[in-house]
Amino acid sequence: MKKAVLILAGLAFAACAPTDTGTADTDGASYAQSASDPLPSWNTGPSRDAIIDFVERTTTPGSPDFVPVPERIATFDNDGTLWSEQPAYFQLAFAIDRSKMLAAHNPELAKNPLLAALASGDKEALANVTEHDLVQLVAETHSGMTLEQFQGIVANWLDVARHPRFGVPYPALIYQPMLELLDYLRAHDYKTFIVSGGGVDFMRVFVEDAYGIPPEQVVGSMGETEFEIREGVPVLIKQRAMNFVDDKEGKPVGIARFIGRRPVMAWGNSDGDLAMLQYTMGGDGPRFAGYVHHDDADREWAYDRGSHIGGFDVGWDEAVEKGWTVVSMKDDWEKIYPGDGLP
Amino acid sequence: MKKAVLILAGLAFAACAPTDTGTADTDGASYAQSASDPLPSWNTGPSRDAIIDFVERTTTPGSPDFVPVPERIATFDNDGTLWSEQPAYFQLAFAIDRSKMLAAHNPELAKNPLLAALASGDKEALANVTEHDLVQLVAETHSGMTLEQFQGIVANWLDVARHPRFGVPYPALIYQPMLELLDYLRAHDYKTFIVSGGGVDFMRVFVEDAYGIPPEQVVGSMGETEFEIREGVPVLIKQRAMNFVDDKEGKPVGIARFIGRRPVMAWGNSDGDLAMLQYTMGGDGPRFAGYVHHDDADREWAYDRGSHIGGFDVGWDEAVEKGWTVVSMKDDWEKIYPGDGLP
Numbered sequence: 116m117k118k119a120v121l122i123l124a125g126l127a128f129a130a131c132a133p134t135d136t137g138t139a140d141t142d143g144a145s146y147a148q149s150a151s152d153p154l155p156s157w158n159t160g161p162s163r164d165a166i167i168d169f170v171e172r173t174t175t176p177g178s179p180d181f182v183p184v185p186e187r188i189a190t191f192d193n194d195g196t197l198w199s200e201q202p203a204y205f206q207l208a209f210a211i212d213r214s215k216m217l218a219a220h221n222p223e224l225a226k227n228p229l230l231a232a233l234a235s236g237d238k239e240a241l242a243n244v245t246e247h248d249l250v251q252l253v254a255e256t257h258s259g260m261t262l263e264q265f266q267g268i269v270a271n272w273l274d275v276a277r278h279p280r281f282g283v284p285y286p287a288l289i290y291q292p293m294l295e296l297l298d299y300l301r302a303h304d305y306k307t308f309i310v311s312g313g314g315v316d317f318m319r320v321f322v323e324d325a326y327g328i329p330p331e332q333v334v335g336s337m338g339e340t341e342f343e344i345r346e347g348v349p350v351l352i353k354q355r356a357m358n359f360v361d362d363k364e365g366k367p368v369g370i371a372r373f374i375g376r377r378p379v380m381a382w383g384n385s386d387g388d389l390a391m392l393q394y395t396m397g398g399d400g401p402r403f404a405g406y407v408h409h410d411d412a413d414r415e416w417a418y419d420r421g422s423h424i425g426g427f428d429v430g431w432d433e434a435v436e437k438g439w440t441v442v443s444m445k446d447d448w449e450k451i452y453p454g455d456g457l458p
Numbered sequence: 459m460k461k462a463v464l465i466l467a468g469l470a471f472a473a474c475a476p477t478d479t480g481t482a483d484t485d486g487a488s489y490a491q492s493a494s495d496p497l498p499s500w501n502t503g504p505s506r507d508a509i510i511d512f513v514e515r516t517t518t519p520g521s522p523d524f525v526p527v528p529e530r531i532a533t534f535d536n537d538g539t540l541w542s543e544q545p546a547y548f549q550l551a552f553a554i555d556r557s558k559m560l561a562a563h564n565p566e567l568a569k570n571p572l573l574a575a576l577a578s579g580d581k582e583a584l585a586n587v588t589e590h591d592l593v594q595l596v597a598e599t600h601s602g603m604t605l606e607q608f609q610g611i612v613a614n615w616l617d618v619a620r621h622p623r624f625g626v627p628y629p630a631l632i633y634q635p636m637l638e639l640l641d642y643l644r645a646h647d648y649k650t651f652i653v654s655g656g657g658v659d660f661m662r663v664f665v666e667d668a669y670g671i672p673p674e675q676v677v678g679s680m681g682e683t684e685f686e687i688r689e690g691v692p693v694l695i696k697q698r699a700m701n702f703v704d705d706k707e708g709k710p711v712g713i714a715r716f717i718g719r720r721p722v723m724a725w726g727n728s729d730g731d732l733a734m735l736q737y738t739m740g741g742d743g744p745r746f747a748g749y750v751h752h753d754d755a756d757r758e759w760a761y762d763r764g765s766h767i768g769g770f771d772v773g774w775d776e777a778v779e780k781g782w783t784v785v786s787m788k789d790d791w792e793k794i795y796p797g798d799g800l801p
Contacts, residue, residue: 375673
């Protein structure tokens, strides 16, 4: 419950901020790489060197570390690794916005203490919101409709919602250096997957445009769905019950279930990604584990140990101990976001 | 329970047949297609015409039925659609063989009435076997080890086990015309997936060699797995509990969960595939639903309405009513299996 409340403190800010001040242009697709420099937004340094060295070693024929093409699997966490996750997970901002709209026609939802607290801006009321209230809100906004209806609602929200700090659509806040990394890997026949605690039906709406990753290469948390024939049309109805939570030890489980191969490379930004990175490094032959460290309060956010979002503690220690790559957003990234006018 | 017993009647034959009489050569990979005829093992006729017409319509630029490459998803059932499933599902033959070996060191398993009945060949004992006994046998042979250990056992079994009727390794009994269809679709930028009631961890061992389908494009039934660090090595342990049964209404659910797009084309052979075919046809734009009809007792097997394996009844009626393609193995297929010396 304590953690839920802390996350809500972030949400209070996100949900109450002005929602239509966007000026910067979103262009997640414009990340074609230069032939001479595959990673132009990465500053020279050990992180960049480690990536290029690994990709060259594993893809150059005759190299002792050569990895056959079908085994070139790279997995990426999403929130905090491929796009920002502050001041609250973007999917939670969606759930809040959506539930405000639904509350007008749904008396039970209108009574949810979280909505009331957000409406009043009362910090004490917010502190009394329970995890149950939060789960109810997400379940309510993510179920009872067909998959296509849900994804239409998400697509619309992604068009109109604006991030409270930067005033741009949420998909504008993807990381330019990671887009270059994804492209660089694919140019070397790596298959790129998202493995995220976020909802798979939510992510699949934007990941293809944003990252060039098709829906079938997204592993995420998911609810139950039921097959029905509604007015002659076969559809899938999203249920309130959860089927799978793709976080922490769930991540390697999700990888085995959806991908069926141990990745060669994996990237995350928090302790929630540690099991995925451990599982990746546990295979034979060359393996790469990378962490994105949020240490840039000016251009993005700075948080790690003890953070209620993206806490980075035991994972950081293990990364240092084992010599994994820990990317400093401040030092290693020349630019954070793709759009002009953004840092 | 009745159905379990009927399936077991088939198994009794499978499990008691000689197991090392193979002579024919397995060569699932040798199905490169001729440039002039993409489907050489398909006889001229309406099924072949329908396939070629559909692929040309959906992949020729400027065609009113053109489907963009990312949406070209084709899903295939496995048992009875891509390989044979008689006299019992091949994975069940594996479970029986495996449990016989395990029974020597596992007193509880040795007491399983199914093993006793198979050992004695007693038909009456076989009739008294319950579905619970069957489920216990499968759970026992598919859990309690790492994913890699399980897949090593399956790989070894696929090498040494021989099919009771044809005396060849089970992967030799894949359908040559379907291999050509898979190749033909991929040559036109269709992405081919398996969506099967079989176990995903079992199928992933052989589908890449057999069909050219990578593990990450296989949707199947699956048990729970748990992440563990065993002697310093991060592994996934297969559990007895099921997570997902990818059959009947489960198939569209599995498609939405793993692929996240409604297929453009789907193939099956039984009522267990009907929901997948309905879901496929329920999308907008051009769609193709195909059934393989087992009507060739001489070269393969003949079974449909009322069969305890691959029952084809309401699905057949709906296919006829809606004008879906129903392939006659007898009339439409010039050859059944790839190997020399096989029909």
